[in-house]
Amino acid sequence: MDLDLSTEHALLRSTVRDFMEREVAPVVGAHERERRFPSEVVARLGEMGWLGIPIPLDEGGAGLDTLAYAIAIEEIGRVWGSLGLIVAAHTSLGCGPLHLAGSAAQKARFLVPMASGRVLGAYGLTEPGAGSDAGGTRTTARHEDGPDGGSWVIDGGKRFITNAGQAGTYIVTARTGSKDDGSAEISAFIVPADTPGFRVGRLEDKLGLHASATGELFFDDCRVPVFNMLGGRGEGFxxxxxxxxxxxxxxxxxxxxxxxxxxxxxxxxxxxxxxxxxxxxxxxxxxxxxxxxxxxxxxxxxxxxxxxxxxxxxxxxxxxxxxxxxxxxxxxxxxxxxxxxxxxxxxxxxxxxxxxxxxxxxxxxxxxxxxxxxxxxxxxxxxxxxxx
Ligand SMILES: Cc1cc2nc3c(=O)[nH]c(=O)nc-3n(C[C@H](O)[C@H](O)[C@H](O)COP(=O)(O)OP(=O)(O)OC[C@H]3O[C@@H](n4cnc5c(N)ncnc54)[C@H](O)[C@@H]3O)c2cc1C
Missing domain, CATH: 1.20.140.10 (Butyryl-CoA Dehydrogenase, subunit A, domain 3)
Incomplete structure (x- = not known):
C-alpha cells in the first residue's frame, strides 16, 4: 500500500496550485462581486488541457486519470469555488456522457472540441418538478420521420443548469416514451447551443458561486437529428x-x-x-x-x-x-x-x-x-x- 502521490500527480498538484495562486487568485474578487463568468480564465484552462483531464487523448482530453482530475478540481476549488464548479460540470457532466456513451462519430464532432477546451459543456437533468427524483423528467422528445433516419423534437425545460448560456454543447435528458411497466423511458440527447427552438432562460441569483452561471433551458419544438441521440433509446437515465x-x-x-x-x-x-x-x-x-x-x-x-x-x-x-x-x-x-x-x-x-x-x-x-x-x-x- 502506497499513500504517496506519484511524481506526476504531485507535479500536477503543484502546477495547478501555482497557476491558481499566481494568475487566477487576483481576479476572483472582482468576478464574484460583479457576478461575471470568467470566460478568459476558462479559455486559459482549456489551452492548458485542464478542461478534459480524465478524457483519453484520442478523444481530445489530457489522458490522465480520475485521481489527477480530483486533485486539479481540489486545487481550483481551493482558490475559486465558482471556477471549480464550472470545470467539474463541463468535465464530469458535459464530457463524461459523451465519453461513456458516445459513438466514434459523436465523440469526434462533439467531445473532441469540448475536452480540448474549445467548447464548454453542460448537462441538463434537473427540471422544476424533477430534482432528486430525476426520473420524473417531463421534457419530451418525439421522433419524426425524415431523411437520414429523421429527427427528434424536444419540448420542455430544465432548471439549475451549470454553464447555462456559456456552453456550446448541452447534454440533456428527455422522455421518449413509456416502458412496459409504465415508467418513463428516458433518453439522452446532444443539443448544440445554436439549435433552433433551444434557448437559455433566466440565470439564478444564488447564495454563492456568483461567477458561475446557473440557469434555465427551454426547448420549444427543438429539433435535433437522430445522430444526436446519445446512447440507445431509453438508455439515457x-x-x-x-x-x-x-x-x-x-x-x-x-x-x-x-x-x-x-x-x-x-x-x-x-x-x-x-x-x-x-x-x-x-x-x-x-x-x-x-x-x-x-x-x-x-x-x-x-x-x-x-x-x-x-x-x-x-x-x-x-x-x-x-x-x-x-x-x-x-x-x-x-x-x-x-x-x-x-x-x-x-x-x-x-x-x-x-x-x-x-x-x-x-x-x-x-x-x-x-x-x-x-x-x-x-x-x-x-x-x-x-x-x-
Ligand atoms: C448551483 C447549482 C448548480 C446545479 N447544476 C446542475 C447541473 O449542471 N445540471 C443539473 O441537471 N442539475 C443541476 N443542479 C440541480 C441539483 O442537482 C438539484 O438542485 C438537486 O439534485 C436537488 O433537487 P431539487 O433542488 O429539486 O430539490 P428536491 O429534490 O426538491 O429536494 C428538496 C429536499 O428534499 C429532500 N429529499 C428529496 N427526496 C428525498 C428522499 N427520497 N429522501 C429524503 N430526502 C429527500 C432533499 O434532500 C432536499 O433536502 C444544480 C443546482 C444548483 C443549486
Whole structure:
C-alpha cells in the first residue's frame, strides 16, 4: 500500500496550485462581486488541457486519470469555488456522457472540441418538478420521420443548469416514451447551443458561486437529428446515473478544496490575531476548531482519493463516491463555518474571503444529489433494502 502521490500527480498538484495562486487568485474578487463568468480564465484552462483531464487523448482530453482530475478540481476549488464548479460540470457532466456513451462519430464532432477546451459543456437533468427524483423528467422528445433516419423534437425545460448560456454543447435528458411497466423511458440527447427552438432562460441569483452561471433551458419544438441521440433509446437515465457516480468524486474534491481554503485562512489568523494579550489560537476553544477542521479535511480528502483510485482501477466505486461526496460536502460546510467563527466579526464581512467559502461550500451538499440522496444510496447498498 502506497499513500504517496506519484511524481506526476504531485507535479500536477503543484502546477495547478501555482497557476491558481499566481494568475487566477487576483481576479476572483472582482468576478464574484460583479457576478461575471470568467470566460478568459476558462479559455486559459482549456489551452492548458485542464478542461478534459480524465478524457483519453484520442478523444481530445489530457489522458490522465480520475485521481489527477480530483486533485486539479481540489486545487481550483481551493482558490475559486465558482471556477471549480464550472470545470467539474463541463468535465464530469458535459464530457463524461459523451465519453461513456458516445459513438466514434459523436465523440469526434462533439467531445473532441469540448475536452480540448474549445467548447464548454453542460448537462441538463434537473427540471422544476424533477430534482432528486430525476426520473420524473417531463421534457419530451418525439421522433419524426425524415431523411437520414429523421429527427427528434424536444419540448420542455430544465432548471439549475451549470454553464447555462456559456456552453456550446448541452447534454440533456428527455422522455421518449413509456416502458412496459409504465415508467418513463428516458433518453439522452446532444443539443448544440445554436439549435433552433433551444434557448437559455433566466440565470439564478444564488447564495454563492456568483461567477458561475446557473440557469434555465427551454426547448420549444427543438429539433435535433437522430445522430444526436446519445446512447440507445431509453438508455439515457442509466447513463446519467453512472455519470452522477463519477460526478460525485469531483463535487467531493471541490468540497475538500473549499474546506482547505477555509483552514488555510483560519490558521494564520488564529496565530496572529490577539485578544487578552495572546494569540486567539492559544485558546483551546479556537485551537480545537482548527484541530477538527484539519482532521476532517484529511479524512474527506482520503475518501475522495479512494473513490478516484477505485474508479481508476476499474473497480466498483459507486458506494465510496457517494460516501466521499456526502462526507466531504458536510465537512466543507462545517470547516468553512468554523473559519468564520475563528475570524469573529471579521469573518462575517467581505474583507476576508471566508464568508465566500461558506456560501460556496453549501452547494456541495445539494448539487449532484443532496446529502439525503447520498445517504439513501449508501444505506441501500449496505442494507440491501428499498429505503424511501
Ligand atoms: C448551483 C447549482 C448548480 C446545479 N447544476 C446542475 C447541473 O449542471 N445540471 C443539473 O441537471 N442539475 C443541476 N443542479 C440541480 C441539483 O442537482 C438539484 O438542485 C438537486 O439534485 C436537488 O433537487 P431539487 O433542488 O429539486 O430539490 P428536491 O429534490 O426538491 O429536494 C428538496 C429536499 O428534499 C429532500 N429529499 C428529496 N427526496 C428525498 C428522499 N427520497 N429522501 C429524503 N430526502 C429527500 C432533499 O434532500 C432536499 O433536502 C444544480 C443546482 C444548483 C443549486
Amino acid at each position: 442509466r447513463t446519467f446515473l453512472r455519470i452522477l457516480d463519477g460526478g460525485r468524486i469531483s463535487i467531493g474534491a471541490l468540497a475538500v478544496g473549499l474546506a482547505q481554503a477555509a483552514l488555510d485562512a483560519a490558521v494564520p489568523y488564529a496565530r496572529t490575531r490577539e485578544q487578552f494579550g495572546r494569540p486567539i489560537g492559544s485558546f483551546q476553544g479556537v485551537a480545537f476548531m482548527i484541530a477538527d477542521m484539519a482532521t476532517e479535511i484529511e479524512a474527506a480528502r482520503s475518501l475522495v482519493w479512494k473513490a478516484a483510485w477505485l474508479k481508476d482501477q476499474g473497480r466498483d466505486y459507486a458506494l465510496v463516491a457517494a460516501q466521499a461526496k456526502l462526507f466531504a460536502s458536510e465537512v466543507s460546510s462545517r470547516a468553512t463555518n468554523a473559519a468564520i467563527q475563528v475570524h469573529g466579526g471579521y469573518g462575517y464581512v467581505t474583507d476576508f474571503p471566508v464568508e465566500r467559502f461558506m456560501r460556496d461550500a453549501k452547494l456541495t451538499e445539494i448539487g449532484e444529489g443532496t446529502s439525503e440522496i447520498q445517504r439513501l444510496v449508501i444505506a441501500r447498498r449496505i442494507l440491501g433494502l428499498k429505503i424511501v
